[in-house]
Structures are given as C-alpha cells and as structure tokens.
Amino acid sequence: MKQVVVHPERCVGCMQCQVACAVAHSEAKQLVPALFESPRPRSRIHVGAGQYNEGFPNRCRHCDPAPCLLACLPGAITRVADTATVMINVDTCINCASCAMACPFGVIRYHEDRSAQAGKTVAVKCDNCLARQREGGIPACVETCLSGALTFETLDAAYKRQTDAVARSVSALAAAEDLAPGWALLNAHKKARLELLTSPAPSDE
Amino acid sequence: MQYVIIGNGIAGVNAAEAIRRMDPDGRILMIGDEPLLPYCRPMISMVLEGSVPLAKLPIRPASFYDDCKIEPILGNRVTGLDVDAGRVDVNGKRVAYDKLLIAAGADPRPIRAEGLGLGNIAYMRTEAHVRRMLAALDGGARRALVLGGGLVGFKAAYGLMCRGLAVTMLIRSGYPLSMQVDAFAGGMILDTLTAHGLDVRVDIAAEVFEGKDTVEAARLSDGSRLDCDLVVIGKGVLPALDFVPRDRIEVDLGLVVDLFLQTSAPNVYAAGDAAESIDVARQTRWVNAIWPEAAAQGKVAGINMAGRTVPYERSLSRNVIRIFDLDVMTAGVVDPQMITGTEVITRFDPATRRYRQLVFQEDRLVGMTLVNAIEQGGVLMALIQNRIPVAGRRERLLAPGFNYRAVA
Ligand SMILES: Cc1cc2nc3c(=O)[nH]c(=O)nc-3n(C[C@H](O)[C@H](O)[C@H](O)COP(=O)(O)OP(=O)(O)OC[C@H]3O[C@@H](n4cnc5c(N)ncnc54)[C@H](O)[C@@H]3O)c2cc1C
Numbered sequence: 001m002k003q004v005v006v007h008p009e010r011c012v013g014c015m016q017c018q019v020a021c022a023v024a025h026s027e028a029k030q031l032v033p034a035l036f037e038s039p040r041p042r043s044r045i046h047v048g049a050g051q052y053n054e055g056f057p058n059r060c061r062h063c064d065p066a067p068c069l070l071a072c073l074p075g076a077i078t079r080v081a082d083t084a085t086v087m088i089n090v091d092t093c094i095n096c097a098s099c100a101m102a103c104p105f106g107v108i109r110y111h112e113d114r115s116a117q118a119g120k121t122v123a124v125k126c127d128n129c130l131a132r133q134r135e136g137g138i139p140a141c142v143e144t145c146l147s148g149a150l151t152f153e154t155l156d157a158a159y160k161r162q163t164d165a166v167a168r169s170v171s172a173l174a175a176a177e178d179l180a181p182g183w184a185l186l187n188a189h190k191k192a193r194l195e196l197l198t199s200p201a202p203s204d205e
Numbered sequence: 206m207q208y209v210i211i212g213n214g215i216a217g218v219n220a221a222e223a224i225r226r227m228d229p230d231g232r233i234l235m236i237g238d239e240p241l242l243p244y245c246r247p248m249i250s251m252v253l254e255g256s257v258p259l260a261k262l263p264i265r266p267a268s269f270y271d272d273c274k275i276e277p278i279l280g281n282r283v284t285g286l287d288v289d290a291g292r293v294d295v296n297g298k299r300v301a302y303d304k305l306l307i308a309a310g311a312d313p314r315p316i317r318a319e320g321l322g323l324g325n326i327a328y329m330r331t332e333a334h335v336r337r338m339l340a341a342l343d344g345g346a347r348r349a350l351v352l353g354g355g356l357v358g359f360k361a362a363y364g365l366m367c368r369g370l371a372v373t374m375l376i377r378s379g380y381p382l383s384m385q386v387d388a389f390a391g392g393m394i395l396d397t398l399t400a401h402g403l404d405v406r407v408d409i410a411a412e413v414f415e416g417k418d419t420v421e422a423a424r425l426s427d428g429s430r431l432d433c434d435l436v437v438i439g440k441g442v443l444p445a446l447d448f449v450p451r452d453r454i455e456v457d458l459g460l461v462v463d464l465f466l467q468t469s470a471p472n473v474y475a476a477g478d479a480a481e482s483i484d485v486a487r488q489t490r491w492v493n494a495i496w497p498e499a500a501a502q503g504k505v506a507g508i509n510m511a512g513r514t515v516p517y518e519r520s521l522s523r524n525v526i527r528i529f530d531l532d533v534m535t536a537g538v539v540d541p542q543m544i545t546g547t548e549v550i551t552r553f554d555p556a557t558r559r560y561r562q563l564v565f566q567e568d569r570l571v572g573m574t575l576v577n578a579i580e581q582g583g584v585l586m587a588l589i590q591n592r593i594p595v596a597g598r599r600e601r602l603l604a605p606g607f608n609y610r611a612v613a
Binding site: 048067070071073074075092094095096097098099100101102103104105106108109110 | 219245247248251256257261264265496497500501504523524525527532534536579580581582583584586587606
C-alpha cells in the first residue's frame with residue numbers, strides 16, 4: 001500500500017502543495033473557479049517553517065494508533081481499512097477540538113467544508129485524497145511537488161531508498177553523499193544566513 | 206480466561222475492545238449500572254445546551270456487545286468484591302473472574318443542604334440526569350441556580366445560558382474552572398460569561414432549598430434568598446468505589462495503580478475516573494478524571510489483562526473548551542505554585558484576545574493555558590506528555606503556530 005512520505009530536507013517552501021490540496025478538495029477541481037466557491041476550499045497540508053526557516057510540509061501522519069481517534073468525543077474519527085487513512089466523519093463531528101489537543105503534529109483545522117452541512121464548523125484534515133485514489137490518481141500534494149519533498153510510495157520502498165542512501169554515504173567510496181541533492185546546499189545557506197540574525201521570527205502558520 | 210469489567214463507560218469499552226483483539230476466545234462479562242449502549246458522557250452537556258440531540262450520544266453501534274462477544278450485565282451495581290475468591294457480587298449473584306477491571310468511573314460529589322429531595326434539583330453525570338434537566342426545561346424552567354464552577358458546573362451554566370435561562374452560579378474561587386485554567390484565562394472566561402448575562406457569586410453556598418414539589422427558591426449562606434426553578438449540582442466527582450474492600454486494595458482518592466494499571470490486588474486492574482496513576486506533569490499520584498485519559502487507560506489496561514505487558518506513563522490533566530467566542534485549551538500544571546521550581550512565560554494580545562501561559566520546570570514544559578488560536582496546541586501537549594526537553598528559545602512556543610522541529 002502506498003503512502004505519502006514527507007522529506008522535509010527537500011522542501012523549498014513553495015507552497016504549491018497547499019494550492020493543489022485546496023483545489024483537490026474544491027467542487028470545481030480547478031484553481032480559478034475554486035477561488036469563488038463558498039465555503040472557500042482550504043488546504044489540509046500546512047507548510048510551516050523549521051528552525052532555520054526551511055520549509056516543512058506538515059500534514060496528517062495517519063498515525064497508528066491515532067491519538068485523535070482515541071480522544072474523539074463523539075467517535076467521529078475512524079481508520080479506513082486497507083488505505084492507512086484516518087478519516088473524520090463530518091456528520092458526527094461536534095467541533096469540540098479534542099482532536100486538536102491530541103494531535104502531536106498540529107495538523108487539524110476547524111472551519112466549514114464542502115463535505116459538511118452548510119454553515120457547520122467541523123474538524124478538517126488530510127484524507128489522503130481517497131477520492132482521487134479511487135479514480136486511479138495520487139494525492140494532489142504529491143502530484144504537484146516538484147522538489148521531491150512529498151512522495152507517494154510504499155513504506156518499504158521509502159525505507160529501502162533511505163537505507164541505501166545512508167549506506168552509500170557511510171561507505172568508504174562515497175565522500176559526502178548529498179542525501180537531498182541541491183536542497184541541502186540551499187538549506188545550509190538559509191541556515192547560515194539566519195544564524196547571523198539574533199532573533200529569528202517565529203512563524204505564524 | 207474469564208474477564209470481568211465493571212463499568213461500560215469509555216474506559217471499560219476500550220478495555221473490552223483491546224482484550225477482544227488480543228484474545229478472541231476469552232469470556233468477557235461487562236457489568237454496568239446504566240442499561241445503555243456505551244455513550245459519550247461529556248456530550249450530555251451539549252445535549253443540555255441543545256447543540257446535540259440525545260440520539261447522538263451512543264459512541265458504539267447497537268451491535269457492540271455482540272460484535273465484541275461481550276456478555277453485558279446491565280442495570281445493577283456491583284456491591285461486593287472478594288479479592289481472595291476472585292469474584293464480584295451483583296444483584297444477588299456472584300460472578301467469578303480471572304482478570305477484573307474496575308472502570309466504575311465516578312459519581313457526583315454529594316452536597317449537604319436541606320430540601321434536596323425537591324424536584325428539579327439535579328446532578329449532571331448521566332444520560333438520565335440530562336433527561337431530567339430537559340424535562341425541567343420542557344416544564345418551563347426559567348431561572349437556574351448552578352452550584353460549583355468546576356468543569357461540570359461550568360458546562361451546566363453555559364448550557365442553560367444557551368437555552369435562554371437566567372443563570373446564577375455559586376463558586377468558591379474568584380473565577381470558574383480554577384482547577385483547569387490560570388487566573389488570567391479564568392478572568393477572560395468569567396468576563397465572557399458575565400457579558401452574556403451569567404450571575405456569578407463567589408464564596409457563597411446554598412443551605413436550604415424551598416418549594417412545594419419542585420424547587421422554587423434557595424437560601425444562601427450570606428442570608429439572601431434566590432428564586433430558582435432548576436438547580437444543578439456540579440461540585441466535582443468522587444471515584445465510585447463503594448464496593449471496594451479498602452483493607453485489601455490500596456485506595457487513595459482513586460484506586461492506586463502501578464505502571465501497568467494493576468491495583469495492589471492480584472489480577473485486579475483499574476482505569477479511568479476510578480484510577481489514580483502518576484501524573485506526568487506533577488510527577489505524583491493523581492486522579493485525572495477526563496475522557497481521553499479514561500479511553501487511553503482502558504485500552505492499556507485491557508492489553509495488560511490480555512497478557513501483554515505494556516506500561517502507561519502518560520497520565521496528564523487536560524481539557525479543551527469552546528464557549529461563546531473563546532477557545533480554551535489547557536494541560537498539566539496551570540497554577541505554577543502547584544509544584545516547585547517553575548518558570549512561567551506568558552503572552553497576551555488584546556487585539557486578537559489570544560493568550561498563552563506556559564509553565565516550565567527546568568528544561569521541560571509542564572503546563573499550558575491557551576486562549577484562542579488553539580489549533581496547534583496538541584504539539585505543546587505532546588511536549589508535556591512525552592517530557593521532551595525544550596532546547597530552543599522558549600518564547601517561540603508562545604506563537605500560535607510553530608514547528609515542533611524548532612523547539613525540541
Ligand atoms: C457533564 C460532563 C462533562 C464532561 N466534559 C468533559 C470534557 O469536556 N472533557 C473530558 O475530558 N472529560 C469530560 N468529562 C469527564 C468524562 O466524562 C469522564 O472522565 C469519563 O466519562 C470517564 O470514563 P470512565 O469510563 O472512567 O467512567 P464513567 O464514564 O463514569 O463510566 C463508568 C460506568 O460504570 C458504572 N458504574 C459505577 N459503579 C458501578 C458499579 N459498582 N457496578 C456497575 N457499574 C458501575 C457507571 O454507572 C458508569 O456507567 C465530563 C463529564 C461530565 C459529567
């Protein structure tokens with residue numbers, strides 16, 4: 001089973017995933033008309049800034065066991081078998097924010113959503129684009145990510161790739177293998193620049 | 206293997222489900238006083254408020270007991286426990302156990318006053334209680350008196366205000382929810398409630414209730430008399446442990462459990478509002494009588510009962526509350542005086558009415574009170590609950606959103 005894997009060291013903070021996510025969850029499925037929809041489609045992936053202002057694509061990890069699922073008061077959160085996806089039933093959700101308190105990644109937001117009754121505020125988070133997947137597609141954030149910070153693959157494949165890369169980097173032959181080609185340099189640059197500033201501004205998103 | 210679970214609340218339910226996953230063949234007997242499907246107790250306050258219908262209270266399908274092959278014994282309380290013979294008494298019958306879970310939850314702390322037998326005086330703990338309150342509303346109740354400003358008293362007052370009743374609340378501290386929030390946030394909550402018409406009186410008790418069949422007035426300890434046609438008692442809860450032989454099992458406020466949620470008696474476990482375990486933030490024994498604790502403890506107790514040894518080291522007081530236009534999330538130590546060696550940082554932004562108090566002990570975050578912009582509060586909660594040393598600049602945590610990698 002394929003899952004979205006996040007590689008924060010590759011994220012350049014372009015936020016295209018946020019746009020793609022919002023569009024994917026819109027009625028129109030196209031950017032321009034989506035902008036005029038009500039409620040306004042919003043992203044379920046949130047690009048935040050790390051310690052050195054490097055990008056960090058933050059999304060639901062679909063944890064197993066999922067702390068939000070256990071904490072949900074009305075029992076609105078369930079795991080959809082065979083998809084490694086934790087879902088919120090918007091009809092059952094009572095907007096109590098118990099899941100916000102339970103989520104160690106801070107990826108749940110509360111607002112109106114097309115999927116819910118009009119005017120009802122509900123908890124909203126990543127649904128792994130199950131609707132797109134059913135039609136043979138892949139999650140919108142991954143499809144749009146050009147830097148390789150988001151990939152859609154089986155965890156076995158992801159682990160193997162990472163293990164191979166680490167193995168190569170420690171082997172005598174490899175000098176200093178760049179685990180995230182190009183981006184590491186960019187991040188190092190950002191880091192150096194920011195270390196010059198005495199107080200990096202905390203981010204708001 | 207014969208498992209007996211006392212209580213069909215969230216702790217008991219999670220335990221039963223965990224046991225069933227690990228032991229498909231064991232016999233599970235679940236004894237519960239309330240003859241209902243498992244339901245969401247905190248949501249009775251939303252039923253009172255009118256935002257959730259009674260029909261939405263159940264949290265498991267009608268087939269729950271069958272699905273999990275649970276034999277329910279509902280409608281009566283366990284009255285005795287013999288830890289030597291390994292059996293409990295219920296409704297004149299003796300039920301033997303190999304493994305016992307006490308997930309009996311808590312009962313409302315009773316108060317002393319005259320006239321408590323009058324109608325329309327209610328505790329607020331069960332589905333039956335909230336039905337009684339709804340009946341009082343249907344009967345035309347207009348003026349409510351709420352005793353206590355803890356979680357339940359506060360929710361009763363808020364619910365009745367949402368229903369349009371005039372509400373007076375008697376509290377002991379200067380602000381409601383004094384166990385849950387710090388004084389500043391408590392002030393914000395108090396201001397919001399009073400702006401919406403709540404009448405709050407501090408350090409006054411109700412001594413006598415008067416009326417013919419139903420309550421019509423209360424005499425208060427300051428000598429005044431208050432008209433009221435509905436009284437809600439919310440003076441906290443006490444673990445429901447009447448049947449527990451205290452000379453055989455260690456009981457403090459709750460049943461004292463070890464890391465594996467086992468009591469001092471062999472094969473007897475406890476979870477939820479009835480249990481007292483080590484609190485992560487306070488680093489001392491504590492009864493954290495809240496839903497997410499009961500759920501998590503029940504699950505871990507069930508796993509241990511079914512034979513896998515799993516420690517539970519995450520007990521932490523916490524709560525999230527939305528009232529009118531305020532969102533409040535708190536966890537751990539909210540009163541920095543409560544433990545020694547604390548350091549506190551706060552930030553308040555009057556424009557957005559965002560407030561944060563963070564309490565540190567050495568390099569650990571041990572408590573938080575957040576008002577508004579609470580969406581990412583779970584990250585802070587995780588820092589507290591996992592006792593993660595905070596390495597970066599602490600002030601960063603005062604921003605409403607931030608990256609976990611920036612701090613730990
Ligand atoms: C109005 C209200 C609002 C709340 N709001 C919140 C909130 O916002 N957030 C939060 O985290 N928590 C909240 N709580 C607390 C939360 O409901 C409890 O922490 C939780 O329900 C505890 O679950 P439990 O399974 O341990 O016990 P319980 O839910 O109390 O279940 C125990 C069951 O065992 C039964 N029982 C007791 N003794 C016996 C016996 N001797 N024999 C057989 N059966 C017995 C009881 O009748 C009960 O059905 C609220 C509680 C109330 C009343």
